[in-house]
Amino acid sequence: MKKLLKIMLLGCLSMxxxxxxxxxxxxxxxxxxxxxxxxxxxxxxxxxxxHTMKYVKYRDLLSLGIDKAKVDGWRGEASLDTxxxxxxxxxxxxxxxxxxxxxxxxxxxxxxxGPNYVYSYLIGYYVKPDGSVGNHxxxxxxMPDPLGISSAANAAERADKQKTARSIVTFLTWAAxxxxxxxxxxxxxVIVYLVVLSALLYAVKKQIWSRLK
Amino acid sequence: MENDxxxxxxxxxFLIKLTSVVGGAGVAAACVPFVSSMNxxxxxxxxxxxxxxxxxxxxxxxxTVAWEGKPVFVLHRTPEEIAAAQASNGVIDPEPDAKRVKxxxxxxxxxxxxxxxxxxxxxxxxxxxxxxxxxxDDSGRVVRGPAPKNLEVPPxxxxxxxxxxxxxx
Amino acid sequence: MSGPIINWIDKRFPLxxxxxxELTDYPTPRNLSYWWNxxxxxxxxxxLQVATGIxxxxxxKADATLAFDSIQHIMREVNYGWLLRYMHAVGASAFFxxxxxxxxxxxxxxxxxxxxxxxxxxxxxxxxxxxxTAFMGYLLPWxxxxxxGATVITNLFKVTPFIGDDIVIWLRGDYSVGDDTLTRFFxxxxxxxxxxxxxxxxxxxxxxxxxxxxxxxxDLKAKDNIPFHPYFTAKDLYGLGIFLIVYSVFVFFIPNSxxxxxxxxxxxxxxxxxxxxxxxxxxxxYAILRSVPNMFGGVVAMALSVMMxxxxxxxxxxxxxxGARYRPIYRLQFYLFLIDMLVLGYVGYVPPTNHNIVIVGxxxxxxxxxxxxxxxxxxxxxxxxxxxxxxxxxIMELMEREKRDLEARKEEQGRRKxxxx
Numbered sequence: 067m068k069k070l071l072k073i074m075l076l077g078c079l080s081m082x083x084x085x086x087x088x089x090x091x092x093x094x095x096x097x098x099x100x101x102x103x104x105x106x107x108x109x110x111x112x113x114x115x116x117h118t119m120k121y122v123k124y125r126d127l128l129s130l131g132i133d134k135a136k137v138d139g140w141r142g143e144a145s146l147d148t149x150x151x152x153x154x155x156x157x158x159x160x161x162x163x164x165x166x167x168x169x170x171x172x173x174x175x176x177x178x179x180g181p182n183y184v185y186s187y188l189i190g191y192y193v194k195p196d197g198s199v200g201n202h203x204x205x206x207x208x209m210p211d212p213l214g215i216s217s218a219a220n221a222a223e224r225a226d227k228q229k230t231a232r233s234i235v236t237f238l239t240w241a242a243x244x245x246x247x248x249x250x251x252x253x254x255x256v257i258v259y260l261v262v263l264s265a266l267l268y269a270v271k272k273q274i275w276s277r278l279k
Numbered sequence: 280m281e282n283d284x285x286x287x288x289x290x291x292x293f294l295i296k297l298t299s300v301v302g303g304a305g306v307a308a309a310c311v312p313f314v315s316s317m318n319x320x321x322x323x324x325x326x327x328x329x330x331x332x333x334x335x336x337x338x339x340x341x342x343t344v345a346w347e348g349k350p351v352f353v354l355h356r357t358p359e360e361i362a363a364a365q366a367s368n369g370v371i372d373p374e375p376d377a378k379r380v381k382x383x384x385x386x387x388x389x390x391x392x393x394x395x396x397x398x399x400x401x402x403x404x405x406x407x408x409x410x411x412x413x414x415x416d417d418s419g420r421v422v423r424g425p426a427p428k429n430l431e432v433p434p435x436x437x438x439x440x441x442x443x444x445x446x447x448x
Numbered sequence: 449m450s451g452p453i454i455n456w457i458d459k460r461f462p463l464x465x466x467x468x469x470e471l472t473d474y475p476t477p478r479n480l481s482y483w484w485n486x487x488x489x490x491x492x493x494x495x496l497q498v499a500t501g502i503x504x505x506x507x508x509k510a511d512a513t514l515a516f517d518s519i520q521h522i523m524r525e526v527n528y529g530w531l532l533r534y535m536h537a538v539g540a541s542a543f544f545x546x547x548x549x550x551x552x553x554x555x556x557x558x559x560x561x562x563x564x565x566x567x568x569x570x571x572x573x574x575x576x577x578x579x580x581t582a583f584m585g586y587l588l589p590w591x592x593x594x595x596x597g598a599t600v601i602t603n604l605f606k607v608t609p610f611i612g613d614d615i616v617i618w619l620r621g622d623y624s625v626g627d628d629t630l631t632r633f634f635x636x637x638x639x640x641x642x643x644x645x646x647x648x649x650x651x652x653x654x655x656x657x658x659x660x661x662x663x664x665x666x667d668l669k670a671k672d673n674i675p676f677h678p679y680f681t682a683k684d685l686y687g688l689g690i691f692l693i694v695y696s697v698f699v700f701f702i703p704n705s706x707x708x709x710x711x712x713x714x715x716x717x718x719x720x721x722x723x724x725x726x727x728x729x730x731x732x733x734y735a736i737l738r739s740v741p742n743m744f745g746g747v748v749a750m751a752l753s754v755m756m757x758x759x760x761x762x763x764x765x766x767x768x769x770x771g772a773r774y775r776p777i778y779r780l781q782f783y784l785f786l787i788d789m790l791v792l793g794y795v796g797y798v799p800p801t802n803h804n805i806v807i808v809g810x811x812x813x814x815x816x817x818x819x820x821x822x823x824x825x826x827x828x829x830x831x832x833x834x835x836x837x838x839x840x841x842x843i844m845e846l847m848e849r850e851k852r853d854l855e856a857r858k859e860e861q862g863r864r865k866x867x868x869x
Binding site for chain 1: 478517520523524530531534674678679682683685686688689690692693696697699700701703704707709710712713
């Protein structure tokens, strides 16, 4: 009967494994606040021109430990409770790309592969034989190479841009699930507690059943 | 009968007692997120501070701003109003005017009648609550019942001469 | 258990005697294995789902323009909102997992056989209600997968003869899944759990009338029964502890493994995601729908595939007790059926563009239904073979006794009929 349980569990697991079409780079996403704060800065410098994050507010950046003066500089006249809103007006975006750039609040969870997808996409730009720029991961993309990785002159520059991409993905991952850190910590306590409780319940069960003989 | 004896035995049993305590503590802890989810959410808490720009309020003028969802009256008092407020000490709930303001020109009070929570209206000197007829002076002190207390002064501080932040003293 | 208050109540309401009769002294076979824990676990998951659901509903907004935002509001701003939502989302999967194991145990040990047919059928009803509740709940986040799942499933009703199209529009309250669909799904998603609670009570009344089955498949003599409390309360609670560990691992560490990425994109009626899949617990049935090339046939096959379990008391007439325990061939059938379910689950998950997968799905669908229809014949042959091979003394005796009882009952019935005439 144990086999049966194993089979069922395996079945469930195999279903959650995603079949990827293009090969994705696998990255380790840091979860510490300083890395996320750096990511926020990189994101604002590279992405905020066109992209909005409607579920992340300037006030949330303060909770990452970013300097208040810096946040005030970014928000300008807007209040702390304003979402991070693209600087480019929608009409201009429509005129340029014929499509609104997607909201990025949940992007790290909205594609198969999650953060790996976004990272692979950001560094997936390359120069095609005809001189135009393509993308390995998302061929039909309308976004021009944001980090300029396709025109990186040498390996060092490329590595530098990869670092920025990684940093941006760190921020996106946090933005998609801001309570992940808290969840992790609480989860550890809950598991420890449940293991202790189960051990006690097992002892109680043993003791009570030992009366039957 | 036999069962009752057994149960009595269980109750004295240390292991079962311990497990019950540990399990009970777990159930109690599991209730915390549920209860806590009914408290104000973080975006509501973020509204616990309201900035008010004072530069646009002329002497004698009153502005109403929302703080924690409640109206707050910001009254720019004229010298006469200040003199009148400082002359008396209130009637029903005596309190000197100096204790109710940070700068005599500016009176900041929560516009919620201390009787049953209606919003008083500015009429002549002071405010009148039309629900049950309470009256307040230009220091927000109650001068006629049934309200038992003066209008509450919210925590606030002057960020600059023309800007206050309500919500933090 | 005494005291003036309890006394006062007992004179007016059978509180003590009810608890004593149905819980503390309720006779339970002492040989129940841990596979008998899953009914209790299903009850706990139901309570968890109702509790988290009620608190989520305090913050959720059933409006097409607000639903997606309100989920993010719960995930980000509501105190422990993320915990409540993940508990609810993981809880849905946990519910099906527990129910599937509960059903597998019933099939394996033949617990559906006389006199427990009604118990089994009330359980079937519960499964259908659970599926409906889960399906309607899945629309509420208003993501892409929510929207297209609801579109596909409501479209199934198109095959209703004559009025199919009207039924679909009536279900949705709109020409496509829209705001009105969302609002009514929310209303019903809130209502159904309470109907389920009612059906659970019926299920329990049926259980307490016929009493629990046990691994031996034989009704035990009184001396082999033990009071439910404290023995099975202790055993169930230990099982609950283990269950909660697994549940918590999902809730706290891998909650998104059960949420399709496409559902983190707001519903867009203009674009269908390239690959839509139902939740894992619907996959085998979804595979059956897709395997039948005809639309009407597919829908009927899918509906029938869920209902097939209800026929088991009629299909399995073997006189050998104990389900798969004493029946090697039935046991083999059981495992083959499980494997077939897993194959169907896989077929349901992968895109239907691959020709080989379609063939595999069709074969697996055929096997699914065949494994039910062969039961009467195989069990008869198995019975004859086992009797020829020789069964343990006790079992033979039991079968003889059951046979005599049956004949006596028939005679009795015949006599009563005669009296009436």
